[in-house]
Amino acid sequence: MATLRAYKCQDCGLTATVSGGEDALFSGPTNTFYCKSCETLQDIVLPLVRPSLDAPIENNCSSCNSTHLVEWSSLKPCPRCNGSLALDPTDNFVIDAD
Ligand SMILES: [Zn+2]
Numbered sequence: 844m845a846t847l848r849a850y851k852c853q854d855c856g857l858t859a860t861v862s863g864g865e866d867a868l869f870s871g872p873t874n875t876f877y878c879k880s881c882e883t884l885q886d887i888v889l890p891l892v893r894p895s896l897d898a899p900i901e902n903n904c905s906s907c908n909s910t911h912l913v914e915w916s917s918l919k920p921c922p923r924c925n926g927s928l929a930l931d932p933t934d935n936f937v938i939d940a941d
């Protein structure tokens with residue numbers, strides 16, 4: 844069960860509905876990443892098994908398939924402008940996804 848919340852950056856207007864950190868869906872553990880290529884925040888299901896111990900875990904953007912992803916959590920500043928990305932007070936609904 845994951846809880847998704849609406850976030851909005853007060854400085855650059857970036858919006859996203861994500862869990863804002865490590866979470867878990869029925870399909871596996873998730874984490875929130877920012878894609879530098881298409882400038883979106885998204886929750887990505889992490890691979891459960893690494894191909895090998897030395898292999899870096901590569902996650903792909905679900906929109907553009909880029910691997911230029913940076914981990915983001917709600918404790919961090921906006922990954923696009925370093926501004927204040929916080930819960931959107933005008934759209935603060937909570938979605939329970941499973
Ligand atoms: Zn921003």
Ligand SMILES: [Zn+2]
Binds near residue numbers: 908
């Ligand atoms: Zn992307």
